[in-house]
Amino acid sequence: MNFGVFLFLIVFSLLLIILALSITSSFMKKNYRLFEPKISVIIPAYNEEKNIKKCIQTILKSNYDKNKLEIICVDDGSTDRTVKVIKELSKKNKNIRLVKGNHKGKSKALNLGIKNSKLNYVLTVDADTILDRNFIKEIIRPFADKNVGATNGIVLIRKPKKIIEHFQLVEYYFNNLIRNSFSTIFDNGIWFFGAAACFNKKILEKAGLFHDKVLTEDMDISLKIFEKGYKVLTVRKAVYYTQGCRNLNELFSQRMRWFFGGLQCTFRHKKLWKRKAFSIKYLFFNQVFWALFSIIIIPMVIYQVNYWMPSEGLLSTFSYLFRWFSLAGPVYVLYKIPDWGLSLINIFGVLSGIIMFIIIIFSITKFKGRINLQKLLVAFFYFPYTLILNLILTSAIVKYTFSKKKHFIK
Template sequence: MIMFLYFLIVVFFISSGVYKKRYIRNMASKNVYSEKISIIIPAKDEENNIETILTSCLNQNYSKELYEVVLINDRSKDKTLELAKKFEKEFKNLKIITIKKKESNLYGKQNALDVGIKNATGDLILITDADCKINKNWVRRMSKYFAGKDLGMVIGKTEITHMQNPNFLYRLQTVAHRFLMEIAQVPIMFGYYTSGIGNNLAFRKNAYIKIGGYENLGESILDDEILIRGFARKGYKLAAGFTKNSIVETNPMKSYKELFNQHKRWIVGSLNIFTPSGLLVFVQYFFNIYTIYSLFTGDKSVIFKLIGDYLLYSKLDIENGRILRIVDKIAIVFFVPFYITALGTAAIINPKTNWKEQKYKKKILKK
């Protein structure tokens, strides 16, 4: 019965694709957003990525008079600032702010974002990360969602950058990332929220001010989730950005250890059963532990879970350009229960995580 319930949930997510097409049509707007826009980019030790993201942000298919790029150099020890300053002479709409010392109680990235937003002159805020890639129509597409609509925030889509001759690690994380995006965006179509990924967000600055900003929301490893939750709780309308031009690309993890640590950091940040994402983490943890139990005890109902996962990964793979072979999907179906169980157990036993040489610890089950 438990596994059949899981199967029904999977069927719902798969069938949501039909509604997604209608949702995209309803969100389409012929209007053009005409107010000023600010792109916020927090950067800490990003010398290998900073030129790429600045080049793409500063060469948008959008009037340079109507948008600015605010780079927050967050105590970088490498050549991030030196490389960024090379862009200042050519691009007058680039603003570089350097944080030399953290003066708030907010976590590192939260603090950088808060500083950037406070110094932004745009009415609409767009956020991405320094290690991401955006297309030339990103600003135009994300801003159009707000044209003539009463929206507070748009949660954009993120994809893993395409790799030539992908290995199993790449295939695994692309499917995992697609799944996370489904969990974040599908509920929004039906008026609910769970979570989001902070490297592709857009929101109105006045709404950010009205909810009190990060200082009022409190510290969190997941700056994106706490911000989304803050907007939702204050009654602001949220929307999901599915279109091609609203997609941001992010680099894949290079090792299983990097991927595990990234996912553990996200889970530690979500370990609060009183939030939607926290509840989802516990539900996933339970289902996958039960899957392992069923596999070893011979419970035949586990077939519903395995078939459901195979169908789900197949659907995600179709949307991702069909990079998975049948053997990959079968391997992932059996690998994921053990992976999720290990992740959840590690996060519960040791809710400590590192990001950019900063250590964080999450208090579990905190309202």
């Protein structure tokens, strides 16, 4: 078995695991009993005058008892009208409090809000996040089980308009499916998204709160909570919306932070690799494999595209590139099997492309998304988007390799 076959065998296996778990989880339902304690909602904000009012309004419009909510807005040294907006809202609602920080970053702002919290449960919400009306009621329910340390919800892109936002939306559907499937089957989620997440305050403090020396503080705290022996869950019915990256520069900046932070957490918590939990083993293997894959896939694609490039004319070249960078490629290979015969790399490559398309469509329908022409086109041309993500991940690996602060010390 040559290296290319081995590589695509792993890709195929990882996708097959996701598909199998996704289908299995669809037959399993998590019915958490009603649990409605008082909650501190903490919103860290830095120069969020355009977003924070709408964020707070969605919290106030939720179907959760407003008398059970205290909203703590932590201003992290904003230089715009953020403080003024918060003060105006607090005059109309006694549940809103303003706490001022000194621009020390999101983690410090979150910790400051937690220290000012008076209640046993903490919901952290990014200032540019919009909560679904049922979000709070659903995100808190699992805490009826005292072994639950943290919960996060299903994140979607808010009103996508640009092509790049539609690709992110489909990517989020895909990630939501993975997180929800693992949480449902193994009673422990992976890839914790902290833009809107809930915590048992005592367990959060026991885990050491948020660390400011890691770029993905949400992933770090979820692993620390798991390390302490508590459950970290993804709640399917807790839906919220975030602003997508509007151009490649924003996407590059965001994903560099995510991928670099992911590498920090992977090596910071490497002692968890020894745990028997399948979800954790999958998480770490997935992180390491895709990091290595990202380094290999770009030059491999460039070489393969150039090597087989036709020379018959413009139409032939366009047709060739169209097949390479869309689902038409795997379908075309299936069509040509009678002429080309079967090979392991064709089998695993073709099946990986087809399974990926099936998973994407399945993920959209699972979270009540509407299958339309836009989403079908995005799924059809999803491969080039993955190459962009792999390029960003490669950049993060290079930065991580030569960074003096690869991970933080306790």
